[in-house]
Amino acid sequence: MGERLMQEARVIPLRSPEQRRRSNRTAGPGRNGAARPAVAPTPLRPAAQPAGGVQQRLADAIGFLRKRLTGDYAVDEFGFDEQLTENVILPPLRLIYEKYFRVEAIGTGNLPSEGGALIVSNHSGTVPLDSVMTGIAVHENTSPNRYLRMLGADLVFQVPVLGALARKTGQTLACNADAERLLTAGELVGVWPEGFKGIGKPFSDRYKLQRFGRGGFVSAALRTGVPIIPVSVVGAEEIYPKIGDLKPLARLLGFPYFPVTPTFPLLGPLGAIPLPSKWYIEFGEPIRTDRHDPADADDPMIVFNLSDQVRETIQQTLYRLLAQRPGIFRG
Numbered sequence: 001m002g003e004r005l006m007q008e009a010r011v012i013p014l015r016s017p018e019q020r021r022r023s024n025r026t027a028g029p030g031r032n033g034a035a036r037p038a039v040a041p042t043p044l045r046p047a048a049q050p051a052g053g054v055q056q057r058l059a060d061a062i063g064f065l066r067k068r069l070t071g072d073y074a075v076d077e078f079g080f081d082e083q084l085t086e087n088v089i090l091p092p093l094r095l096i097y098e099k100y101f102r103v104e105a106i107g108t109g110n111l112p113s114e115g116g117a118l119i120v121s122n123h124s125g126t127v128p129l130d131s132v133m134t135g136i137a138v139h140e141n142t143s144p145n146r147y148l149r150m151l152g153a154d155l156v157f158q159v160p161v162l163g164a165l166a167r168k169t170g171q172t173l174a175c176n177a178d179a180e181r182l183l184t185a186g187e188l189v190g191v192w193p194e195g196f197k198g199i200g201k202p203f204s205d206r207y208k209l210q211r212f213g214r215g216g217f218v219s220a221a222l223r224t225g226v227p228i229i230p231v232s233v234v235g236a237e238e239i240y241p242k243i244g245d246l247k248p249l250a251r252l253l254g255f256p257y258f259p260v261t262p263t264f265p266l267l268g269p270l271g272a273i274p275l276p277s278k279w280y281i282e283f284g285e286p287i288r289t290d291r292h293d294p295a296d297a298d299d300p301m302i303v304f305n306l307s308d309q310v311r312e313t314i315q316q317t318l319y320r321l322l323a324q325r326p327g328i329f330r331g
Contacts, residue, residue: 014076014185078149078178079167085147089169090139097136100274101235104331106282108141110229116183117286118221119148119190121231122209122314123198126240126259129274130199130233131192137281138188149182150190151175155256176220183224191217193307196256200245206237207322209315215307218289222297222306227286230310232317235279238328240264278331280321284313 064087067073073083097103111117121134135148150166151174157163172178174191182189192198197210221228244260264271287310296302325331 011075011077014078014181075168078170078172078182080147080149080170081168082147085169089165090136093132093136094140097133097140100276101133101239101279102331103133103137103235103279103281105137105141106280107285108137108283110283110286111138111142111146111188112227112286113142113144113146114186116186116224116226117188118179118183118217118226118228119188119231119283120217120228120310120314121190121192122207122233122318123192123194124201124206124233125199125236125274126242126261127274128192128199129239130236131190133236133279134190134231134233134281137283138190146188148190149187151179151192153195155254176216179217179220180224183220183226189220193217193311200242200257200259202245203237203241203243207234207318209311209318212307212311215303218303218306218310219297221289222292222303223294225290225292225294227288227290228306228310229286230284230313230317232282232284232314232321233279234281234318234321234325235277235328238277239274241275275329277328278325280325280331282317282321284317287313 064083067083073081075081119134119138121130124130131150135150138148139145147170150171152166152171153174156166156171157173172182179189179191193212193215194210195213201208201210218228240259240261242259242261246258246260250256250258261271263273287306289306292302
């Protein structure tokens with residue numbers, strides 16, 4: 001039997017951002033035990049290049065493919081593939097972020113350059129593009145660039161292709177155990193407490209926050225002592241205005257809802273194209289939890305009060321942003 005061309009990636013333990021930066025500057029063991037230099041991810045947005053820039057980009061692309069074929073890349077214990085995310089996933093998403101939704105990120109100075117933090121946001125839009133755009137906003141407005149490790153619903157990981165892609169881009173199940181491990185390792189973790197109630201609500205209820213569940217995200221922050229950063233997203237509600245729900249079809253497919261919008265399913269695949277609304281994403285002032293005892297995570301009253309504080313902060317910010325925006329599609 002011939003030697004396999006496609007090799008498997010190395011699995012590395014979960015490391016803090018600082019540990020990853022240090023490892024990029026040191027040599028790691030090769031497949032035969034010999035030392036080899038660590039390969040840093042290919043820059044997403046290189047500086048302006050001279051005439052040879054095209055050849056350099058081609059060489060970078062060939063180098064990336066070679067690493068994929070030989071298994072010269074690593075994933076962490078959650079399945080996060082940083083090299084694939086940097087080189088394949090983020091570039092097209094950045095175009096959507098910058099050119100289509102023209103996202104304006106506000107309060108990015110509240111994002112920490114290192115250490116763990118819990119990013120808590122409103123959820124909307126029928127299709128959860130708001131979480132993806134928030135992840136791009138975090139990556140583009142931190143130095144060094146940081147990844148938002150999103151907590152997703154079980155349904156995300158049950159869809160064949162989507163589930164694998166979610167793992168490779170750093171997402172994991174929305175459970176306290178995974179959230180606490182990531183926060184303890186110094187990661188930025190994203191959570192959308194409204195869940196399907198938020199993204200699936202009718203257009204008539206736009207920008208009205210739904211129930212935040214039992215406050216599990218607050219418990220995770222209290223146990224790890226990380227700050228909670230409330231995030232408010234305006235613009236996502238208008239990309240797929242949900243005016244109806246085909247519940248029998250949703251039950252048949254195992255979905256929480258099957259949306260009807262002014263263009264879908266009337267226009268077929270064309271109706272699946274989101275409307276180009278103008279987006280605003282505001283990162284609020286961090287809410288500290290390190291002043292609490294970790295045991296407070298088991299106190300329902302403290303958890304409820306913090307959860308309510310986060311929810312009220314997001315809701316009031318949404319009202320302010322809505323009052324200030326010049327229009328749905330311009331700004």
